[in-house]
Amino acid sequence: MHNIRIGIIGVGNCASSLVQGINYYRHKDSEDAIGLMHWEIGGYKPCDIEVVSAFDIDKRKVGKDTAEAIFAEPNCTTVFYKDVRKIGIRVRMGKIMDGFSEHMRDYDDKYTFVLADEPEPDMGEVVRVLKESGTEILLNYLPVGSEEATRFYAECALEAGVAFVNNMPVFIASDPAWAKRFEEKNIPIIGDDIKAQLGATITHRTLTDLFKKRGVKLERTYQLNTGGNTDFLNMLNRIRLLSKKESKTEAVQSVAAKRLDDGAHEPGVAPFSGGFPQFRRYCH
Numbered sequence: 001m002h003n004i005r006i007g008i009i010g011v012g013n014c015a016s017s018l019v020q021g022i023n024y025y026r027h028k029d030s031e032d033a034i035g036l037m038h039w040e041i042g043g044y045k046p047c048d049i050e051v052v053s054a055f056d057i058d059k060r061k062v063g064k065d066t067a068e069a070i071f072a073e074p075n076c077t078t079v080f081y082k083d084v085r086k087i088g089i090r091v092r093m094g095k096i097m098d099g100f101s102e103h104m105r106d107y108d109d110k111y112t113f114v115l116a117d118e119p120e121p122d123m124g125e126v127v128r129v130l131k132e133s134g135t136e137i138l139l140n141y142l143p144v145g146s147e148e149a150t151r152f153y154a155e156c157a158l159e160a161g162v163a164f165v166n167n168m169p170v171f172i173a174s175d176p177a178w179a180k181r182f183e184e185k186n187i188p189i190i191g192d193d194i195k196a197q198l199g200a201t202i203t204h205r206t207l208t209d210l211f212k213k214r215g216v217k218l219e220r221t222y223q224l225n226t227g228g229n230t231d232f233l234n235m236l237n238r239i240r241l242l243s244k245k246e247s248k249t250e251a252v253q254s255v256a257a258k259r260l261d262d263g264a265h266e267p268g269v270a271p272f273s274g275g276f277p278q279f280r281r282y283c284h
């Protein structure tokens with residue numbers, strides 16, 4: 001079996017955790033693999049995953065080796081494995097589109113995206129990179145609200161014959177028209193939106209399920225998320241937040257004994273409690 005060759009769209013905090021994890025677990029065994037739900041799937045272990053392509057639009061990441069870019073600002077996720085080995089895969093300039101929201105210009109570089117001034121690739125260029133690098137699975141980690149950009153990269157995956165894992169809430173895998181296009185080409189598609197290992201949504205969902213099992217009638221429920229990373233800064237533009245709200249609401253509704261009335265479940269996102277200047281840097 002050869003390695004699983006992945007491509008990354010958006011070398012942000014999630015990508016940093018993933019790449020650190022691949023390196024961290026290389027030195028562990030199944031007994032000592034805390035943090036994983038499954039040590040091995042179909043004969044593959046975490047260390048069998050190999051990053052072979054990566055795209056971003058931030059000038060502190062584009063052009064760098066992926067092993068360095070994952071630690072570049074504004075990434076702020078916990079560094080649990082700093083000796084990530086360089087892999088010679090440079091982060092390429094991506095297509096910006098709506099991946100960058102104008103309100104992100106209003107914040108200090110340390111916290112926000114800073115656009116690279118490299119020329120942006122067209123679809124043909126991205127497809128060429130995916131094919132030449134041997135990418136088999138493309139992981140989408142774009143900011144919430146990147147509707148156009150997500151569709152652009154999904155289209156590139158289709159064109160290149162590469163599987164697509166959509167880790168954020170733009171509806172691709174759950175859109176029957178998109179799902180059908182992947183199915184017709186016999187290309188796997190997974191999504192949409194992931195859950196943090198032990199974050200607010202999975203906790204909310206587990207409690208909702210517990211209430212059902214123990215005969216408790218759930219009439220109303222809400223969830224407040226507080227954060228201090230770019231994912232939350234990006235969501236200060238409330239229009240971008242709509243898909244995230246839908247995704248989180250459905251995650252809870254799907255385990256409720258009875259579907260709650262509209263508005264009875266509120267995944268309010270309070271991105272920076274106390275206002276941005278005093279926000280506490282909090283990362284997953």
Ligand SMILES: NC(=O)c1ccc[n+]([C@@H]2O[C@H](COP(=O)([O-])OP(=O)(O)OC[C@H]3O[C@@H](n4cnc5c(N)ncnc54)[C@H](O)[C@@H]3O)[C@@H](O)[C@H]2O)c1
Nearest residue numbers: 010011012013014056094095096099143144168194196230
């Ligand atoms: N962390 C979690 O537990 C979790 C859970 C569910 C969903 N998600 C979703 O995963 C996504 C990624 O989260 P994150 O914390 O890594 O975000 P992040 O802000 O740290 O990373 C996003 C990255 O995308 C890059 N980018 C922006 N536009 C781009 C473009 N057009 N092309 C290429 N790169 C571009 C940014 O420069 C940045 O590096 C978000 O949509 C988030 O909501 C995360």
